[in-house]
Amino acid sequence: MKAPVFFHVRLRRGGGLAELTEVIERFTPVVQPLAPSAVVAQLAGSHRLFGVGPVDLAQRLRLQAAAWCGLETVVGIGSSWTVAAMASSRTQSSGVLEVTPSETAKFLGPLPVGELYGIHRTQADDLHRLGVETIGQLADLPSETVVRILGRAGRGLQEHARGVDRRVVVRGRAAQTLSVRADFARDTLDGWEVHAATLRLVTELAARLRSRGQAARSITVVVSMADRRDLSKTRALRAVSAHTDDLRLAVYGVLDGFGLQRARLRRIGLVADAVDAAQAHTQLTLDRAREARLRVEPVVDALNARFGPGTVAPAAALTGQL
Known part of the structure; x- marks a missing residue:
């Protein structure tokens, strides 16, 4: 079974979330705004429909957002919500970064544990005190140890550290x-x-x-x-x-x-x-x-x-x- 493809699209400047959502909906109906300045989308067969790969599709999306709405965006692509979100904050000059399933561990592993998507500062501090400095180290810890350090929330964070995110994109659901x-x-x-x-x-x-x-x-x-x-x-x-x-x-x-x-x-x-x-x-x-x-x-x-x-x-x- 082919891995799902997630796009995490960030606005480089505040404002324009509704307009960005409309642009992305031209590529896939499975779009969820994340206030104040991001959108997550799941693309099942959109790249096949448009006849291009995920990176080319992301560049096309960015071009339309800029041309039609004047929006500057960056796009992270990954096999889960977390991986795509982590990628979107590290796109550098190209504006697009794809992390394939085979590259996920290599991409996440060296990053500081405090930069894991969804982790709170107090959780990162607890890990630092025990010598856990990178996302890869968190991923490699025994699950029982993580739960002792972080409680039940640790299970989800360790899954994120391994590139696993069980959340799905809910169309049109934006947080209040x-x-x-x-x-x-x-x-x-x-x-x-x-x-x-x-x-x-x-x-x-x-x-x-x-x-x-x-x-x-x-x-x-x-x-x-x-x-x-x-x-x-x-x-x-x-x-x-x-x-x-x-x-x-x-x-x-x-x-x-x-x-x-x-x-x-x-x-x-x-x-x-x-x-x-x-x-x-x-x-x-x-x-x-x-x-x-x-x-x-x-x-x-x-x-x-x-x-x-x-x-x-x-x-x-x-x-x-x-």
Whole structure:
């Protein structure tokens, strides 16, 4: 039986996900958007239908996306969702990278374990402490050892390290997302102005989640640089939450990881992977300041709903508007 072919298509710049999805649907109906800036597709016989191989088909897709929609894309090709996603982040100048089934172990093996698609930073840290530095080392560990280190989630991660991904593309199913964005009037150095704008975005995003009866599982931070580069990283929250504090800590953690220092920024955007708020559980803590902030959130939400968004906000978020 021939191995399936997955395309993982990334936008080089934010925006245009709906348009990209429409372009890919011209090649295959099995397409699933992955907000904020990627699409995964499964191609059963599309390359035979069009009379070209997967790489040529990917180049044709990229050309149409650029010509019709002005979208710059890269495409990873693999026999599983994970392999295709890993390939799409390593396409270099060609814009397309195919990893065949026979090349999967050689491709994944030397890569740092922290770059495995879907792994969380805390999981990578646990592996590092035990001397597991590469994806190949994770793949070679006894399964029982992986489960002891990472719990039940370790089984899936080890399968991904071996190039196995049991997920299938579900046509038209996009994760529920909420997004907010701030554009700077001029290229802005990372500093108090950027942090004030970020806090305003976090506050707005958290309030919108609560107003819709939703909470976030993860937050994606997208930063557009003055040199036209985009940085994007997703961080899973420790627990599903719609509390401003929890979202703020996750976002600031991502920004610190970017190491922006004196970089000039044009835009910052946040995207929350939203689920029903019933999945969120608030635990009691001994932190009186946090408990006070949690109690005041409904009051702030009510005031902003009555008098307009931003009427009440953290002082640090207002600093950039003075």
